[in-house]
Amino acid sequence: MSAVVTAVPFATQSxxxxxxxxxxxxxxxxxxxxxxxxxxxxxxxxxxxxTALIGPSxxxxxxxxxxxNRMHDLTPHTRYEGEIRLYPDDVNIxxxxxxxxxxxxxxxxxxxxxxxxxxxxxxxxAYGLRVRGVKARSELDGRVEAALRGAAxxxxxxxxxxxxxxxxxxxxxxxxxxxxxxxxxxEIVLFDEPTxxxxxxxxxSIEDLIISMAGSVTxxxxxxNMQQAARVxxxxxxxxxxxxxxxxxxxxxxxxxxxxxxxDYLTGRFG
Amino acid sequence: xxxxxxxxxxxAAVPGVAEIRANVVRRRRWDIVFAVVGFLxxxxxxxxxxxxxxxxxxxxxxxxxxxxxxxxxxxRAAEAGILSAWVGTCLVMMVTAAIGVPLAVxxxxxxxxxxxxxxxxxxxxxxxxxxxxxPSIVYGLLALGLFVYALGFGQSILSAGLTLALxxxxxxxxATREAVRAVPHTIREAAYAVGATRWQATRDHVLPYSxxxxxxxxxxxLARAIGETAPLITIGALTFIAYLxxxxxxxxxxxxxxxxxxxxxxxxxxxMFNWVSRPGTAxxxxxxxxxxxxxxxxxxxxxxxIYLRYRLxxxxxx
Numbered sequence: 001m002s003a004v005v006t007a008v009p010f011a012t013q014s015x016x017x018x019x020x021x022x023x024x025x026x027x028x029x030x031x032x033x034x035x036x037x038x039x040x041x042x043x044x045x046x047x048x049x050x051t052a053l054i055g056p057s058x059x060x061x062x063x064x065x066x067x068x069n070r071m072h073d074l075t076p077h078t079r080y081e082g083e084i085r086l087y088p089d090d091v092n093i094x095x096x097x098x099x100x101x102x103x104x105x106x107x108x109x110x111x112x113x114x115x116x117x118x119x120x121x122x123x124x125x126a127y128g129l130r131v132r133g134v135k136a137r138s139e140l141d142g143r144v145e146a147a148l149r150g151a152a153x154x155x156x157x158x159x160x161x162x163x164x165x166x167x168x169x170x171x172x173x174x175x176x177x178x179x180x181x182x183x184x185x186x187e188i189v190l191f192d193e194p195t196x197x198x199x200x201x202x203x204x205s206i207e208d209l210i211i212s213m214a215g216s217v218t219x220x221x222x223x224x225n226m227q228q229a230a231r232v233x234x235x236x237x238x239x240x241x242x243x244x245x246x247x248x249x250x251x252x253x254x255x256x257x258x259x260x261x262x263x264d265y266l267t268g269r270f271g
Numbered sequence: 272x273x274x275x276x277x278x279x280x281x282x283a284a285v286p287g288v289a290e291i292r293a294n295v296v297r298r299r300r301w302d303i304v305f306a307v308v309g310f311l312x313x314x315x316x317x318x319x320x321x322x323x324x325x326x327x328x329x330x331x332x333x334x335x336x337x338x339x340x341x342x343x344x345x346x347r348a349a350e351a352g353i354l355s356a357w358v359g360t361c362l363v364m365m366v367t368a369a370i371g372v373p374l375a376v377x378x379x380x381x382x383x384x385x386x387x388x389x390x391x392x393x394x395x396x397x398x399x400x401x402x403x404x405x406p407s408i409v410y411g412l413l414a415l416g417l418f419v420y421a422l423g424f425g426q427s428i429l430s431a432g433l434t435l436a437l438x439x440x441x442x443x444x445x446a447t448r449e450a451v452r453a454v455p456h457t458i459r460e461a462a463y464a465v466g467a468t469r470w471q472a473t474r475d476h477v478l479p480y481s482x483x484x485x486x487x488x489x490x491x492x493l494a495r496a497i498g499e500t501a502p503l504i505t506i507g508a509l510t511f512i513a514y515l516x517x518x519x520x521x522x523x524x525x526x527x528x529x530x531x532x533x534x535x536x537x538x539x540x541x542x543m544f545n546w547v548s549r550p551g552t553a554x555x556x557x558x559x560x561x562x563x564x565x566x567x568x569x570x571x572x573x574x575x576x577i578y579l580r581y582r583l584x585x586x587x588x589x
Contacts, residue, residue: 071464118588127467
């Protein structure tokens with residue numbers, strides 16, 4: 001089985017020879033009430049790389065992503081089993097002993113639909129710092145600017161930081177949300193289909209941004225768009241019905257899938 | 272595909288057009304019928320209120336002089352005024368708002384944001400909804416037993432304010448819950464995702480964004496309380512008061528006084544009720560004038576609620 005998706009342009013995302021492990025998922029099961037949404041997931045997430053989670057709707061890719069910042073804790077009757085160990089300190093972030101707020105302070109998230117607060121651009125970015133108790137204006141100013149630069153939005157908004165974030169265009173709003181996620185210097189940034197509500201041009205700018213961010217932060221991205229996974233990620237995990245079917249370097253998974261289901265999905269036979 | 276040209280399609284349709292039109296006209300008839308019925312139904316309320324108000328104005332407008340607002344009740348109808356009544360109403364409303372609003376808003380937010388979904392919460396929810404339907408006289412009886420006697424607050428402004436606070440609570444709780452529920456879940460997620468606690472997400476986002484809805488509920492609740500008579504008569508509001516409570520602010524330290532809380536009181540609707548029940552048309556004119564004041568106050572509060580909702584909602588977009 002060779003080169004099933006030859007038309008996909010791959011990014012220059014190289015797989016480094018000896019990548020450091022940022023997180024290791026071991027035997028992870030997740031339940032919504034009695035419904036098991038994730039089944040015995042094992043995989044590693046490499047530091048300072050983009051890892052994509054792909055698969056058909058309902059395969060559990062978003063569910064897996066949301067385990068990383070314990071977003072499921074907001075929904076009643078959800079349950080984690082197993083481990084997501086975060087390095088270097090080797091802590092199991094889905095353990096009930098760990099406060100989800102602690103996890104969210106280390107791992108931030110960008111959502112499917114841009115969701116800026118109906119507050120000023122400045123306050124949107126500063127919010128993560130404010131909840132931590134940062135009050136000094138000089139520190140806030142510096143970190144807000146750095147985050148907005150990191151999200152490639154600074155030049156567009158530097159003269160109107162007091163305007164509402166909701167007045168920006170869709171693509172700008174999503175970059176504002178990325179800035180908000182970056183302002184707190186997270187170790188991992190989670191992206192949950194970040195471009196599904198955007199037009200192609202805004203999508204391209206977000207993808208460029210994700211690729212450029214990968215040098216300094218670990219990124220996990222859920223996408224329903226296989227081309228997007230190919231363009232931005234170094235590693236790809238293919239999930240189906242709550243199971244991890246196949247995981248590996250993106251180029252290998254796309255050109256030499258080891259499982260029939262992966263190749264069927266990549267060639268558009270289902271999903 | 273090419274065999275069906277547009278002209279053929281139109282020709283084929285032509286014999287049916289007249290029938291289609293007749294069919295539409297037939298069905299449209301019921302549109303018109305309902306529009307007329309609906310308009311009449313809507314008018315009943317508006318016209319009745321208008322007629323009532325016009326009647327009040329005709330009877331009472333000549334009594335609406337500055338003196339009327341600045342005089343105490345009197346045995347002589349022409350000298351009687353509503354000073355103690357409107358001051359009483361203002362003070363009772365202050366207590367009602369100060370006690371009822373924080374309680375009801377906290378309860379609403381707790382039920383929506385914090386309460387676990389279990390049978391205890393469900394029981395509380397059902398109870399709150401039912402409280403809205405409890406007749407106000409029952410609140411009066413409860414208050415008589417609880418505030419006036421058991422807690423020893425007496426027949427005071429404090430007792431009255433607390434009674435009405437209890438009465439508006441269900442309205443404000445329901446309004447708060449609806450406003451809080453209208454805040455998109457994605458906004459909460461955004462706050463939690465950067466590490467906010469539940470309280471921070473509530474204080475910084477959920478509460479500010481639901482203020483328009485909450486404020487509307489508060490004002491509508493207060494507008495209802497302002498016209499309430501039965502529970503206040505039950506707890507012993509006086510109908511003839513020729514003095515004012517101690518002022519809440521004084522020039523001497525400590526500048527703020529709470530003695531007025533313990534004062535006897537009357538309120539506008541009770542004053543009106545008192546005048547209505549007297550023989551003689553002169554007092555009935557006074558009653559009509561007081562009625563105008565109450566109706567205008569209530570309408571003004573409701574109008575303000577609508578304005579506030581409109582203004583504040585415009586500022587918040589998702």
